[in-house]
Amino acid sequence: MGPIENEQGCAVRKGAPPFRFESLKKRSDFKAASVGFRFSTPGFTLLRKPGVGDDGIVRYGLTVTRKVGNAVIRNRIRRRLRAAIRALAQRHEGPAMDIVVLARASLLTLPFSSIEADLARAVAALGARPAAGPARKPS
RNA sequence: CCAGUCGGCCGGGCGGCCGCUGCCCGUUUGCGGGUGGAGGAAAGUCCGGGCUCCAUGGAGAAACGGUGGCGGCUAACGGCCGCCGGGGGCGACCCCAGGGAAAGUGCCACAGAAAACAGACCGCCGGGGCGUGCUCCGGCAAGGGUGAAAAGGUGCGGCAAGAGCGCACCGCGUUGCCGGCAACGGCAAUGGCAGGGCAAACCCCGCCGGGAGCAAGACCGAAUAGGGGCAGCGCGCGACGGGCAACCGUCGCAGGGGUCUCCGCCCCGGCUGCCCGGGUUGGUUGCACGAGAUCCGUCGCGAGGCGGAUCCCAGAGGAAUGGCCGCCACGUCGGCGCCUUCGGGCGCAGGCCAUACAGAACCCGGCUUACAGGCCGACUGGACCU
Numbered sequence: 001m002g003p004i005e006n007e008q009g010c011a012v013r014k015g016a017p018p019f020r021f022e023s024l025k026k027r028s029d030f031k032a033a034s035v036g037f038r039f040s041t042p043g044f045t046l047l048r049k050p051g052v053g054d055d056g057i058v059r060y061g062l063t064v065t066r067k068v069g070n071a072v073i074r075n076r077i078r079r080r081l082r083a084a085i086r087a088l089a090q091r092h093e094g095p096a097m098d099i100v101v102l103a104r105a106s107l108l109t110l111p112f113s114s115i116e117a118d119l120a121r122a123v124a125a126l127g128a129r130p131a132a133g134p135a136r137k138p139s
Numbered sequence: 140c141c142a143g144u145c146g147g148c149c150g151g152g153c154g155g156c157c158g159c160u161g162c163c164c165g166u167u168u169g170c171g172g173g174u175g176g177a178g179g180a181a182a183g184u185c186c187g188g189g190c191u192c193c194a195u196g197g198a199g200a201a202a203c204g205g206u207g208g209c210g211g212c213u214a215a216c217g218g219c220c221g222c223c224g225g226g227g228g229c230g231a232c233c234c235c236a237g238g239g240a241a242a243g244u245g246c247c248a249c250a251g252a253a254a255a256c257a258g259a260c261c262g263c264c265g266g267g268g269c270g271u272g273c274u275c276c277g278g279c280a281a282g283g284g285u286g287a288a289a290a291g292g293u294g295c296g297g298c299a300a301g302a303g304c305g306c307a308c309c310g311c312g313u314u315g316c317c318g319g320c321a322a323c324g325g326c327a328a329u330g331g332c333a334g335g336g337c338a339a340a341c342c343c344c345g346c347c348g349g350g351a352g353c354a355a356g357a358c359c360g361a362a363u364a365g366g367g368g369c370a371g372c373g374c375g376c377g378a379c380g381g382g383c384a385a386c387c388g389u390c391g392c393a394g395g396g397g398u399c400u401c402c403g404c405c406c407c408g409g410c411u412g413c414c415c416g417g418g419u420u421g422g423u424u425g426c427a428c429g430a431g432a433u434c435c436g437u438c439g440c441g442a443g444g445c446g447g448a449u450c451c452c453a454g455a456g457g458a459a460u461g462g463c464c465g466c467c468a469c470g471u472c473g474g475c476g477c478c479u480u481c482g483g484g485c486g487c488a489g490g491c492c493a494u495a496c497a498g499a500a501c502c503c504g505g506c507u508u509a510c511a512g513g514c515c516g517a518c519u520g521g522a523c524c525u
Contacts, residue, residue: 030457
């Protein structure tokens with residue numbers, strides 16, 4: 001893969017090193033993402049935190065609620081998601097941003113290849129939206 | 140070989156690609172290399188400890204909570220081991236909240252005459268009466284019936300009929316002797332039977348218990364705003380309130396600033412320096428050498444004790460210990476062939492699934508619950524062969 005312009009024509013990164021992927025750790029980040037754009041797939045819902053991310057870094061958070069299953073199931077889902085995100089990071093070119101993955105129970109049995117494909121699709125779709133996030137009524 | 144009882148153990152393996160994390164080494168500070176990295180229940184959070192903080196002069200009592208055969212083990216326990224008693228099983232073995240009902244209170248539905256100072260429905264026996272199968276009086280509690288339970292059970296004698304009324308055996312109480320550390324057991328004598336059940340109803344008795352928890356606790360600690368103390372300099376007037384005072388608060392006028400001037404509006408009324416306390420995010424620690432693991436010896440029936448040697452064996456923090464793929468084992472399904480005690484077993488090729496329960500969060504000892512499949516050992520009952 002070569003450094004190219006992405007479809008939106010923003011953030012051209014010729015010859016830049018690959019994106020670094022870090023995990024979100026603060027509760028406030030998760031809450032901020034909950035008001036951003038969403039993209040749903042059979043296995044999960046992807047949220048994008050409003051705002052321009054730090055250059056060259058995509059931060060991701062995983063939300064796997066107790067409703068999904070017990071600790072063993074939740075951990076396995078987290079591991080599969082991390083593995084898929086890591087694979088995606090190798091070829092990510094889109095804008096820097098913060099995302100949160102809301103997991104569903106089907107992630108346990110869904111084929112790994114389809115999780116990867118859905119994740120790439122969802123990240124591309126959210127990367128194309130304006131960074132400021134959706135217009136919301138001021139509360 | 141079949142059926143069963145008890146105890147212990149395992150609970151995937153190999154390879155490839157790509158990753159996470161603790162420690163060590165190197166380093167061009169990007170990273171590279173080496174090495175370690177979930178469980179028997181890590182679970183439920185039900186007990187017991189260590190550790191930490193708080194409270195506490197010592198001892199005791201009350202209250203509350205827990206616990207309950209006896210002896211031992213243990214740091215401790217509601218745990219474990221051994222034994223005793225009761226119950227179940229042909230047996231190996233299993234089950235028991237197993238102190239006290241002659242301290243008191245309470246409850247015992249339905250049925251039944253009567254459910255606890257006993258009593259008499261049907262009955263049985265004797266006597267009186269008359270209308271001769273009913274009634275009255277008295278005796279009895281064996282039989283019937285009710286019930287979970289009705290003042291021991293069986294048999295013989297006895298009697299008007301009966302009854303521990305008498306006797307034998309069994310059960311029970313008391314006393315004595317013997318065995319045992321003890322729970323308790325054995326034997327003998329004796330009493331003719333004392334006494335309903337429920338204490339997982341209150342209660343009584345013995346024993347144990349201060350509270351909260353690693354988000355315990357300790358250390359480091361910015362920036363901004365705000366709080367307190369001290370020192371120096373400064374400190375317009377008036378009114379009101381508080382105060383011994385220093386001083387503080389409110390209001391008005393004057394002053395300064397936004398804004399060069401006026402008006403209006405808003406803001407400020409101390410400044411500087413040093414110190415203190417509190418404290419959000421964060422970092423370090425507690426936090427991985429311990430009632431530690433493995434092996435050996437020794438004492439003990441055993442739980443376990445003692446001694447020696449060797450070893451270091453997870454430390455995350457939106458939470459690492461893995462993701463994907465291939466092969467194999469195990470399992471399972473039907474097919475074919477052979478054997479068979481007709482339950483099944485073995486062999487061959489093939490299809491399917493790709494493992495159950497479940498993820499450390501300060502650490503240990505237990506308990507309880509969950510668990511696909513499999514292995515080992517000891518023992519019991521039975522069948523067959525020699």
